[in-house]
Amino acid sequence: MTTGTSSGQWRIDFDAEVVFSNGGALQTQGFRLDIPGDDIGDGELGELLVRHLGLLMVGSTKITRRELIREPHKGSRNTVAPGSGRRTVDLTGPATRAAWPAAPGGGAPGLAGLVDLPVVLLRLLGAGQPVADRLALAPFDLAGHAVVVQSGRVAGPYLTEDAVALLAAQGAALVATDSRQGDGPVARALAAAGLPALTGLTGLEALPATGARLHAVPFPGDNTLIRVYGVTDDQH
Secondary structure, eight states, X not given: OEEOOSOSOEEEEEEEEEEETTSOEEXXXXXXXXXXXXXXXXXXXHHHHHHHHTOOSEEEEEEEEEEEEEOOOOOOTTOSOOOOSOEEEEOOOTTOEEEOOOOXXXXXXXXXXXXXXEEEEEEOTTOSXXXXXXHHHTTSOOTTOEEEEXXXXXXXXXXXXXXXXXXXXXXXXXXXXXXXXXXSHHHHHHHHHTOOEEESOOOGGGSOSSSEEEEEEEETTEEEEEEEEEEESOOO
């Protein structure tokens, strides 16, 4: 059974049992993984699950239920082979704005802190509450990264205040989102943490789940206006 959307990427929703060679087992229900094509065999799927979770001493895997779903990749670890070629995606929309933390002399950060940043992409499409919390960020290395939250909506929060605290503690470079919410508790928390925020981005569905880099360039004379690009060498 397949579920269609406008995306050309596929994931699989499945139940599985993993048996360890040194005893014990692990069961999953409704687990989802990115897959490299539009279908995958049970043996390959078991291997992807093992690699994604980083499991050791696995004796066998068994897939007990599976459903192919056409939806954007979420960034499953070690599951999708890279493609080739360089792409640049303009992520700037009519509502794209930048908010900078208070700094002596005001103005935007230097360009060195805004260009060629590795991206952590959080896709929250389809979530009941598309807001990233600490647990959503926990799997990622955040230091020096642009954390991009695709909420799938133009209004409403996209991070919790606890998530902002984690981003600041781990040294994230900036936060970007398709939400246009530029004020409220989260915006104040980002400013207090010294994190630039880019809101109102568009075209995030064109970014691959992993491997993208972000470039942001403020407009001369108006640092709230900004041009944002995603660059990737991966076309999967």
